[in-house]
Amino acid sequence: MTMSTRRGFVGLMSAFACTSLASRGLAQAPAVCSDPATLPLSQRSRRRALGYTSPSNDPQKHCSLCAFFTAGAGACGTCQMLSGGAVEATAVCTSFTKKS
Template identity: 45%
Template sequence: MLEAKCTRRSFVNLLVGGAGIVLGNTALAESCFDMAKLPMSDRNLRKSLNFIAVSTDSQKSCGGCAFFKATQTASCGTCMMFSGGGVAAESLCDSWVAKA
């Protein structure tokens, strides 16, 4: 008989995956970075800056932030606030500053 093993990580991945289905655009954000694979210090930094995978403000998103640098695609990039960590252009945190 097979026994299912539920770890905290698998549970979080299940929740994140389910939220992606509900939110739709979250899947694109997750293709730019994997929150579950980030070091705890990076996850805590994002949490302290109220990072969200998909901005709810049509006027603000990482793609329009001075700290954002696009990478190979316009939808993904890196953020200086996250020590160069990956972010989606549609994400947002409290450190958002409009590009000059």
């Protein structure tokens, strides 16, 4: 092997290792569909009134299983109870109604 081939191989392996580590970190990061600090006061108040919690403590109750949830990109969606506000699929609120 020449020096340039070894350098290329080591560079390729380094890039692969970094990509693997980065993708693992992203896969474990929780979904963030909206920043609560940037939500309008009406949305923050409605979430508080409905007991919106992310993530849900009950594996049988979360937004992706709710009749008011509409799936969006990734692990995000919208909720009719929150006037179409963005929610995480793993969240839940007191208005949870299981899809039929």
